[in-house]
Amino acid sequence: MFSELVIPHRTIMTPGPVEANPVALKAMSSRILGQFDPAFLTIMDNVKEMIKLPFGTTNKEAFAIDGTSRSGLEASLIALIEPGDKVLIPAYGRFAYLLGEIAERAKAEIMYLEKDWTATFDQQVVIDAIDEFQPKIVAMIHGETANGQMQQIDKIGQHCRNNDVFFVVDMVATYGGVPLHVDEWCVDIAIGGTQKCLSVPAGMSLVTYNDRVEAVLNSRYQKELGLSKDDRNDNHISSNYLDLSQLQRYWSSERINHHTEATSMVYALHEGLRSIINEGLENVYARHALNDKAIIAGIQAMGLGFYGDLSTKMPTVTPVMIPDGVGDGEAVRELLLNQFGVEIASSFGDLKGKLWRIGNMGYSSRHENVLHVLTALEGALTYYGAPIKQGEAVKAALVIYENN
Amino acid sequence: MFSELVIPHRTIMTPGPVEANPVALKAMSSRILGQFDPAFLTIMDNVKEMIKLPFGTTNKEAFAIDGTSRSGLEASLIALIEPGDKVLIPAYGRFAYLLGEIAERAKAEIMYLEKDWTATFDQQVVIDAIDEFQPKIVAMIHGETANGQMQQIDKIGQHCRNNDVFFVVDMVATYGGVPLHVDEWCVDIAIGGTQKCLSVPAGMSLVTYNDRVEAVLNSRYQKELGLSKDDRNDNHISSNYLDLSQLQRYWSSERINHHTEATSMVYALHEGLRSIINEGLENVYARHALNDKAIIAGIQAMGLGFYGDLSTKMPTVTPVMIPDGVGDGEAVRELLLNQFGVEIASSFGDLKGKLWRIGNMGYSSRHENVLHVLTALEGALTYYGAPIKQGEAVKAALVIYENN
Numbered sequence: 006m007f008s009e010l011v012i013p014h015r016t017i018m019t020p021g022p023v024e025a026n027p028v029a030l031k032a033m034s035s036r037i038l039g040q041f042d043p044a045f046l047t048i049m050d051n052v053k054e055m056i057k058l059p060f061g062t063t064n065k066e067a068f069a070i071d072g073t074s075r076s077g078l079e080a081s082l083i084a085l086i087e088p089g090d091k092v093l094i095p096a097y098g099r100f101a102y103l104l105g106e107i108a109e110r111a112k113a114e115i116m117y118l119e120k121d122w123t124a125t126f127d128q129q130v131v132i133d134a135i136d137e138f139q140p141k142i143v144a145m146i147h148g149e150t151a152n153g154q155m156q157q158i159d160k161i162g163q164h165c166r167n168n169d170v171f172f173v174v175d176m177v178a179t180y181g182g183v184p185l186h187v188d189e190w191c192v193d194i195a196i197g198g199t200q201k202c203l204s205v206p207a208g209m210s211l212v213t214y215n216d217r218v219e220a221v222l223n224s225r226y227q228k229e230l231g232l233s234k235d236d237r238n239d240n241h242i243s244s245n246y247l248d249l250s251q252l253q254r255y256w257s258s259e260r261i262n263h264h265t266e267a268t269s270m271v272y273a274l275h276e277g278l279r280s281i282i283n284e285g286l287e288n289v290y291a292r293h294a295l296n297d298k299a300i301i302a303g304i305q306a307m308g309l310g311f312y313g314d315l316s317t318k319m320p321t322v323t324p325v326m327i328p329d330g331v332g333d334g335e336a337v338r339e340l341l342l343n344q345f346g347v348e349i350a351s352s353f354g355d356l357k358g359k360l361w362r363i364g365n366m367g368y369s370s371r372h373e374n375v376l377h378v379l380t381a382l383e384g385a386l387t388y389y390g391a392p393i394k395q396g397e398a399v400k401a402a403l404v405i406y407e408n409n
Numbered sequence: 410m411f412s413e414l415v416i417p418h419r420t421i422m423t424p425g426p427v428e429a430n431p432v433a434l435k436a437m438s439s440r441i442l443g444q445f446d447p448a449f450l451t452i453m454d455n456v457k458e459m460i461k462l463p464f465g466t467t468n469k470e471a472f473a474i475d476g477t478s479r480s481g482l483e484a485s486l487i488a489l490i491e492p493g494d495k496v497l498i499p500a501y502g503r504f505a506y507l508l509g510e511i512a513e514r515a516k517a518e519i520m521y522l523e524k525d526w527t528a529t530f531d532q533q534v535v536i537d538a539i540d541e542f543q544p545k546i547v548a549m550i551h552g553e554t555a556n557g558q559m560q561q562i563d564k565i566g567q568h569c570r571n572n573d574v575f576f577v578v579d580m581v582a583t584y585g586g587v588p589l590h591v592d593e594w595c596v597d598i599a600i601g602g603t604q605k606c607l608s609v610p611a612g613m614s615l616v617t618y619n620d621r622v623e624a625v626l627n628s629r630y631q632k633e634l635g636l637s638k639d640d641r642n643d644n645h646i647s648s649n650y651l652d653l654s655q656l657q658r659y660w661s662s663e664r665i666n667h668h669t670e671a672t673s674m675v676y677a678l679h680e681g682l683r684s685i686i687n688e689g690l691e692n693v694y695a696r697h698a699l700n701d702k703a704i705i706a707g708i709q710a711m712g713l714g715f716y717g718d719l720s721t722k723m724p725t726v727t728p729v730m731i732p733d734g735v736g737d738g739e740a741v742r743e744l745l746l747n748q749f750g751v752e753i754a755s756s757f758g759d760l761k762g763k764l765w766r767i768g769n770m771g772y773s774s775r776h777e778n779v780l781h782v783l784t785a786l787e788g789a790l791t792y793y794g795a796p797i798k799q800g801e802a803v804k805a806a807l808v809i810y811e812n813n
Binding site: 014017019021022031033034037042043044048055071074076099100101103110207229233244245247262265266269273275342353354 | 411413421435446475476478479507514648669672674677
């Protein structure tokens with residue numbers, strides 16, 4: 006009745022999920038260990054330490070949540086928000102509204118600072134809004150995959166710290182692909198993803214936070230009923246599954262039982278992190294930057310345009326304007342997938358049908374993938390008769406590679 | 410700095426996580442597909458249908474949540490609970506209080522129906538409590554791993570249905586190991602786990618629900634901000650990540666973007682489900698029952714006692730009284746793990762130090778594992794000088810196997 010898994014070969018050049026690192030995939034086929042097996046606890050401890058490195062932090066706390074990236078966003082926001090708390094959300098793209106969706110459900114009073122999606126905020130604009138609104142929390146996106154923009158946050162973070170405001174930053178799309186400096190930027194909680202630049206399959210979220218946040222968590226902690234009838238706390242966090250105060254104690258040497266850790270995902274995380282640490286994070290970032298230059302050069306040489314300000318573009322996503330003559334671009338995407346085995350992404354909301362998004366993340370960020378997506382795109386656009394320059398894109402990319 | 414993964418060989422005879430089915434592990438090392446890749450959508454559709462079979466349901470809705478088992482419990486309870494709703498929780502073991510912990514955070518008014526943990530409820534006792542308390546929801550555990558007891562629920566379910574009460578049942582420890590009849594038992598939402606009798610690694614929760622629940626979900630649905638500014642709903646579910654009304658639309662042909670599906674876990678789920686369906690669910694249940702008989706015979710022959718009523722014991726967990734002379738039993742467990750590579754479990758709360766729990770689940774439910782755990786336990790107890798009968802356990806188990 007049900008047939009075997011059929012998994013076609015794909016070159017995935019989207020902003021995630023991207024091709025997984027083969028060492029991470031291989032690790033997933035390893036045997037299971039019990040969640041309190043000393044051998045597994047050692048693996049968890051190593052993972053904790055490795056998670057910190059791409060975040061650029063010496064925080065005591067860093068661990069994985071068994072849920073996709075947005076589970077980390079929700080866990081972080083509900084850890085801090087109490088009903089009626091003021092949350093400022095500067096929005097230069099779609100994912101800011103996901104933060105809003107989560108904060109709204111936590112009954113926060115939300116102020117959006119909105120702008121067009123073609124560029125990021127001047128940090129002073131956000132700082133002024135903080136002074137005006139006086140929020141308890143500022144929540145924002147570091148790299149916005151919907152439009153490919155990346156926000157500078159160092160001054161915003163410093164201003165938050167100076168004013169005792171919590172600064173929560175979604176680094177899902179930049180973790181492992183772009184240098185991050187959580188401590189230096191005064192980020193109180195940062196959230197990373199696995200299925201993007203880290204190239205570990207989706208299913209986990211990474212989080213790190215400092216002692217300012219830990220103090221809040223300690224004040225809201227309650228030990229789970231069923232383990233203890235004491236330790237009740239009227240101010241507990243609204244979720245059990247996403248309760249950072251409990252998760253922290255599961256990942257710490259206290260080892261207080263919470264969920265059953267997702268063994269195979271932790272194996273993959275261990276190997277994915279170890280792989281980029283061994284490559285050298287600076288080398289990893291340089292590889293992403295170089296491939297980004299090649300993609301930009303190739304797209305430009307083809308005569309296509311970009312969405313938004315290139316000077317603030319994330320190196321891990323390139324938003325390409327869909328040219329005339331190919332409608333909403335979906336036929337091109339289908340041809341790429343079905344004939345070339347290449348996947349690129351569309352976008353969300355108002356941007357859907359206006360731009361494609363080409364990812365450049367993690368294990369997918371390789372010369373051959375960049376060249377393959379450029380040739381495939383040129384072939385598909387030529388097939389559909391779009392007005393592009395032929396024979397230039399690959400040459401432009403190769404010039405970048407051969408001169409670096 | 411960080412060394413390779415070190416994963417020792419283990420025979421895992423705990424109530425989960427257990428040894429994963431090798432076909433599921435192998436599937437996890439397959440390449441990633443994009444979450445909206447048609448090839449992946451086909452896999453998701455097949456998984457939906459397969460999930461229903463061990464639940465014994467023809468419900469339209471059945472899917473996986475990207476989180477460990479308790480994420481499914483929380484998603485199910487918060488789907489139904491609004492602040493002040495009355496929830497009846499009959500508790501014959503530790504995990505009932507996890508349901509309480511979750512319901513408490515959803516601001517339910519909770520009534521626990523409590524008893525000693527040595528046996529399950531007479532169904533009439535629960536029915537009387539329903540009549541007295543008049544709850545909106547009855548939430549209970551089908552198979553309680555803390556004490557190994559399994560509750561009959563058919564009459565309770567029928568009574569709930571007759572009185573328009575929602576019946577939520579945690580089948581995490583029985584899914585795939587024991588015949589389940591969600592429809593016949595009038596269960597409105599059932600939750601299954603992956604890392605137990607299904608022998609797929611931890612990290613996903615399985616859920617199925619009927620149209621009574623779907624009507625509630627439809628009344629609470631809101632489309633995510635960032636995808637649409639309309640569709641706001643004052644009565645939305647408290648979590649975004651665990652919002653069944655959104656998850657349903659992601660798993661349905663609507664394919665409304667929510668999280669990034671955990672590709673590799675879905676692959677494992679597909680193959681784990683396909684494996685037991687191909688084996689034949691009746692054969693799977695018979696295998697568990699036979700191995701349970703062998704474990705019981707072996708433990709009895711060794712002269713050890715059981716905790717609780719054997720007539721209501723789950724076939725997938727056996728609680729064994731820790732004999733005199735070995736203290737709280739932890740030294741025995743350590744010897745089993747470090748010298749025999751065998752893992753058995755301790756228990757929780759008041760039962761910790763009084764009993765061990767031997768699991769008999771999924772891929773771990775094999776003759777050689779049962780024989781190995783019996784020989785190892787006999788060896789460890791002999792080493793520590795506990796008063797047991799030697800040389801009888803394996804023979805008793807073999808008598809069961811050779812005569813069946």
